[in-house]
Amino acid sequence: MKPAKVIAIARREYIARVRSKAFIITTLMVPGFMAFYAVIFPMMIRADVDVLRITVIDAGTGIGGALKTRLEEIESLPFQMQETENVRESEVEAVRQRFSDAVRNEEIDGYIVLIPNEETLARSQYYAGETGNIVIIETLEGAIETTILENWFAGEELERLRAVQRAGMETITVSASGEERGGFLVAYISTMILGMLLYMTVLMHGQQMAMAIVEEKNSRLVELIIGAVTATEYMIGKVLGVLGTGLTQLSIWLLMVAITILGILPGLAMGAAVAEFNLANVLDFRALAYFSIFFFLGYLMYATMFAAIGATCDNVQELQQAMIPAMMPMVLAFISTFYIMTNPNSFASQVLSFFPLFTPLTMFARVNVSEPPLWEVWLGIIVLVATVGLTIWGAAKVFRATILFHGKRPSFAELFRMARAAS
Amino acid sequence: MNSQYALRCIGLTKSFNGKTAVDNLDLSVPTRQIFGLLGPNGSGKTTIIRMALGIYARDAGEVETLGSADPLEVRDRLGYLPEDRGLYPKMKVAEQLTFLGAIRGLPQREAKKRADAWLDRLGLADRAKSDTNELSKGMQQKIQFAASVLHDPELLVLDEPFTGLDPINTRLLKDLIIEQRDKGTTVVLSTHRMDQVEQMCESICLIHQGRAVLAGGLSEIKASYGETSVSLEYEGESGSLHGLAGVREVRDSGRTASLLLENTEASQDVLRQLVDRVRVRSFRLAEPTVEDIFLDKVGYVAPVDGDNGDGGNSGEAVP
Numbered sequence: 001m002k003p004a005k006v007i008a009i010a011r012r013e014y015i016a017r018v019r020s021k022a023f024i025i026t027t028l029m030v031p032g033f034m035a036f037y038a039v040i041f042p043m044m045i046r047a048d049v050d051v052l053r054i055t056v057i058d059a060g061t062g063i064g065g066a067l068k069t070r071l072e073e074i075e076s077l078p079f080q081m082q083e084t085e086n087v088r089e090s091e092v093e094a095v096r097q098r099f100s101d102a103v104r105n106e107e108i109d110g111y112i113v114l115i116p117n118e119e120t121l122a123r124s125q126y127y128a129g130e131t132g133n134i135v136i137i138e139t140l141e142g143a144i145e146t147t148i149l150e151n152w153f154a155g156e157e158l159e160r161l162r163a164v165q166r167a168g169m170e171t172i173t174v175s176a177s178g179e180e181r182g183g184f185l186v187a188y189i190s191t192m193i194l195g196m197l198l199y200m201t202v203l204m205h206g207q208q209m210a211m212a213i214v215e216e217k218n219s220r221l222v223e224l225i226i227g228a229v230t231a232t233e234y235m236i237g238k239v240l241g242v243l244g245t246g247l248t249q250l251s252i253w254l255l256m257v258a259i260t261i262l263g264i265l266p267g268l269a270m271g272a273a274v275a276e277f278n279l280a281n282v283l284d285f286r287a288l289a290y291f292s293i294f295f296f297l298g299y300l301m302y303a304t305m306f307a308a309i310g311a312t313c314d315n316v317q318e319l320q321q322a323m324i325p326a327m328m329p330m331v332l333a334f335i336s337t338f339y340i341m342t343n344p345n346s347f348a349s350q351v352l353s354f355f356p357l358f359t360p361l362t363m364f365a366r367v368n369v370s371e372p373p374l375w376e377v378w379l380g381i382i383v384l385v386a387t388v389g390l391t392i393w394g395a396a397k398v399f400r401a402t403i404l405f406h407g408k409r410p411s412f413a414e415l416f417r418m419a420r421a422a423s
Numbered sequence: 424m425n426s427q428y429a430l431r432c433i434g435l436t437k438s439f440n441g442k443t444a445v446d447n448l449d450l451s452v453p454t455r456q457i458f459g460l461l462g463p464n465g466s467g468k469t470t471i472i473r474m475a476l477g478i479y480a481r482d483a484g485e486v487e488t489l490g491s492a493d494p495l496e497v498r499d500r501l502g503y504l505p506e507d508r509g510l511y512p513k514m515k516v517a518e519q520l521t522f523l524g525a526i527r528g529l530p531q532r533e534a535k536k537r538a539d540a541w542l543d544r545l546g547l548a549d550r551a552k553s554d555t556n557e558l559s560k561g562m563q564q565k566i567q568f569a570a571s572v573l574h575d576p577e578l579l580v581l582d583e584p585f586t587g588l589d590p591i592n593t594r595l596l597k598d599l600i601i602e603q604r605d606k607g608t609t610v611v612l613s614t615h616r617m618d619q620v621e622q623m624c625e626s627i628c629l630i631h632q633g634r635a636v637l638a639g640g641l642s643e644i645k646a647s648y649g650e651t652s653v654s655l656e657y658e659g660e661s662g663s664l665h666g667l668a669g670v671r672e673v674r675d676s677g678r679t680a681s682l683l684l685e686n687t688e689a690s691q692d693v694l695r696q697l698v699d700r701v702r703v704r705s706f707r708l709a710e711p712t713v714e715d716i717f718l719d720k721v722g723y724v725a726p727v728d729g730d731n732g733d734g735g736n737s738g739e740a741v742p
Contacts (some may be wrong), residue, residue: 008525016514221509224570227478228498228526 001236005229009237010244016212017205017245026204027249031256052136055082055099055111059089061122064114067147077139082108089115096127103129112140121148187287187368188341194291195334195361197253201246202302203330207323209242209303210310213399214319217311231396235307239392242303250295290367290377297384298360302330304388305357308395329357337365344370353380356387426490429454429578429609430475435484437470437633444470446633447484452578452611452626457604459620459641460613461713462630468613469506471630472580475611476503489578499528502576506583506613508567512556516566517542519555523570534573541569561592568596572603579603580611585619597623617714629717636720645710648719652711653682653693659701669693672718683715 017023054071058064064084071079087095092113099111110128117123124144131137153161216222225234309326313319336358340349344366353362353376363380366372430452437445445467452458460468473479475486477494488494494501510519517538524534542548545565550558558566564587572579581600585593600623604610612624620627620641628638637644656679657664664673664680669689674681684690690708697703711719 002528004530005526005528008522008531011531012511012514012518012522015518016511019513219509220505220507221511223473223478223505223507224503224509224523225526227476227501227503228523228528230495 001230001233005233006237006240009225009229009234010240013209013212013238013241014244014248017208017242018248020208022204022208023245023249026200027252030200031253035260051078051080052110053080053082053108055085055102055108057085057087057092057095057099057111057113059087059092059113059115061114061116063122063147063151066151067112067114067144070143070147071140074139074143077136100127103127112144114144121151187365190287190291191337191341191361191365191368194295194364195337197250198295198298198302198360199330199334201249202299202306203327205242205245205249206303206306209238210306210313210319210323211316213238213307213310214313214316218315226400231400232392235304235311235392235396235399238307239300239303242306243300246299246303287368290364293381294360294364297381297388300388301356301360301384301391304391304395308391308398311395311399333358333361337361340365341369345372350376354383356383359384427454428452428487429489430611431485431487432471432475433485433487435471435474435486436482437467437474437479438482444633445474448630448633448635450475450628450635450638452609454609455604455607456625457600457610457612457623459624459627459713460611460630461615461617461620461627461717463615466615466630467633468630469582470633472503472582472611472613476501476580499574500577502527502571502574502579502608504567504571504579504581504584506586508564510555510563510567512554514555515552516547516555516558517551520566520570520573524573527574527576529574537573538569541573545569560587561589564588565592565596568599572599572608575606576608578609578611580613582613583615584612585614585616617712617717621713627713629720631721637716641713644716648711648716649687650690650708650710651684651687652709652715653684653690654705654707654709655680655682655697655703656705657697657701657703663700664697667693667696672715674714674718681712681715683711683719 056064056068056071064086068081068084072081085095085099092115096111096113099108102108103110106129109130110126113125113127114122115125122144126137126140149161150158216225229237305326306323309322310319313322336352340352340362343349349362349366350372352358353366353372355362359380363372363377367377428451430450432448432450435445435448435450436443448467448471450460450471460471462468470479474481475488475494477488477498485492486494489497489500491497514522517535520538520541521531521534524537525531529537539548539551542551545562547558547562547565550562555563555566564584568581568584571581584596584600588596600610600612612620614620624641626638626640627644629636658678661675661677664675664682667673667682669685669692670682671685672683682693684693687708694703694706697706
């Protein structure tokens with residue numbers, strides 16, 4: 001094998017991929033979507049309401065006034081509290097009719113009814129023209145809950161209650177190497193991100209490469225290429241080219257994320273959402289290292305698989321059909337990570353993490369939520385590397401056999417020529 | 424290794440789905456000359472070339488390409504212009520040439536340098552950064568020729584290189600091929616165009632239905648026939664040239680005809696017969712043309728159509 005020829009093939013494939021419209025579109029589209037869901041979408045929810053005119057109808061709980069004050073103090077939502085209506089419980093229905101009319105006439109946006117309740121002090125209902133906004137509902141619910149609790153407790157007790165509410169619970173992962181903060185949520189999110197990034201990039205570019213292989217097979221270009229390089233050189237070159245494409249795209253995305261975190265997020269002051277997502281927890285070195293290893297190997301393996309599929313197909317339609325079963329392992333691996341993350345060291349999880357087509361995701365999921373024995377992790381990595389090697393070897397063999405070397409299955413173009421010559 | 428030959432095939436055989444494409448073929452291509460592989464379309468020329476270059480596996484027989492029994496071992500010393508042209512349509516012209524040179528073993532930088540030099544030579548320097556599919560067919564063909572010689576191959580195989588070229592570009596390509604020969608490259612020119620072989624080749628091999636019908640130096644072959652070819656200009660009724668004694672083959676074009684005689688001695692007798700039948704305007708005795716020889720060996724000649732013979736000329740139209 002001549003490295004220079006492999007590089008020549010890889011370089012060509014890389015340039016073709018990176019210059020393709022698909023690359024440019026996905027490179028820009030993915031961060032676009034992320035930005036939409038992370039920044040613009042929540043902003044839209046909030047920006048949606050300039051003012052929320054709300055009336056509290058208190059049917060004798062006594063906390064109506066306190067609730068009004070509490071809501072007025074909330075800054076994240078523009079509550080404009082109307083005068084609180086204190087009514088008798090028997091009058092509620094009649095008063096309600098009046099206020100519902102007010103909602104229909106858009107004089108107010110909604111109203112809260114507080115009905116006395118022995119056990120919980122108040123039973124609350126929210127009537128409004130628009131009840132789909134989860135942010136508003138959650139805020140109202142929280143305010144009522146806190147108002148009730150504050151009504152029960154006072155002074156030092158109240159302070160303690162608030163302290164308890166603030167404290168929450170810390171999650172610490174205990175492993176052989178020590179104890180670590182951050183837990184399931186971070187592990188879960190980073191596994192999902194690996195899966196998404198891996199599949200998005202490898203599916204896109206792997207398919208394009210497979211398509212290119214099929215096209216090259218059908219054009220007579222392959223005659224020039226295969227006369228000049230070995231099938232193995234060709235296959236490795238193709239896979240490396242597409243690997244370079246994926247890594248390039250990933251780097252661009254990482255750069256965008258870095259710029260966003262460093263530059264834009266503090267400015268937007270995302271408050272609670274960001275505070276909960278502690279950056280120090282996410283940028284865990286061990287997880288990052290495994291992420292890189294499994295992304296790299298996973299990408300390589302799936303790219304190799306696509307190359308092998310491309311080598312076996314004679315036309316684009318055939319390729320599209322062959323792609324569907326090839327994507328199944330990806331989907332299954334994704335689904336099985338949900339199980340694995342809750343049972344990382346069960347026998348089933350062990351088995352799932354050694355099945356090479358699943359390993360990139362499943363082993364990463366295990367590493368992420370627990371600390372499996374090191375030999376298991378490395379065995380998984382070795383299995384992956386071996387699979388990549390075997391697939392390339394097989395793909396090269398198939399490629400050589402189906403295209404030209406043995407001429408057993410002449411291409412459509414050749415069949416056509418032979419048929420024409422024989423007529 | 425026999426350095427006298429750049430390419431030798433012995434008993435080469437290949438069939439596709441039970442149909443024999445190449446049948447026990449022997450072939451010897453002497454070094455440092457232009458060798459004509461001549462035959463109608465579908466006669467098996469391309470299959471022979473592919474086996475000689477290691478693209479196809481052979482069913483039986485031996486090849487010795489640049490002294491190697493495995494052509495793939497010497498792949499970097501081979502140049503090939505395939506019959507069905509293919510280039511990456513969306514690749515920049517200069518990058519394409521560089522790539523095709525690099526996969527034949529040229530270092531990237533050297534390939535780039537030579538690609539630029541060739542584009543300059545072909546008058547395509549200003550198109551170096553164009554996408555390949557923006558070029559005309561003739562331009563693409565020149566690019567492909569450049570790709571086949573970029574790495575200075577010792578054996579250059581050209582499969583129907585003149586297909587689709589206008590007369591100016593045909594002339595240019597001929598000069599380029601001859602220049603390669605003068606540099607010491609062995610050129611195998613596969614074509615169905617008899618006139619091109621006539622003009623360019625020193626040795627030939629006539630292929631018909633996968634078999635070598637005739638092979639050797641062109642002048643020796645011609646000499647062996649002697650002056651048995653007659654170019655005739657005449658006026659007379661059509662069909663009046665049939666049944667002449669001493670004539671093996673007649674190709675009658677209506678006003679001119681070419682006759683292949685059984686031997687040189689028959690010429691005077693044939694002329695006498697002609698004078699009785701038609702008005703002879705010119706009667707010139709010469710060595711046979713390649714076309715005459717082919718006709719003699721195979722029994723028919725596929726019409727030359729200036730293109731690659733598609734459209735009616737199947738080349739297999741044996742009666």
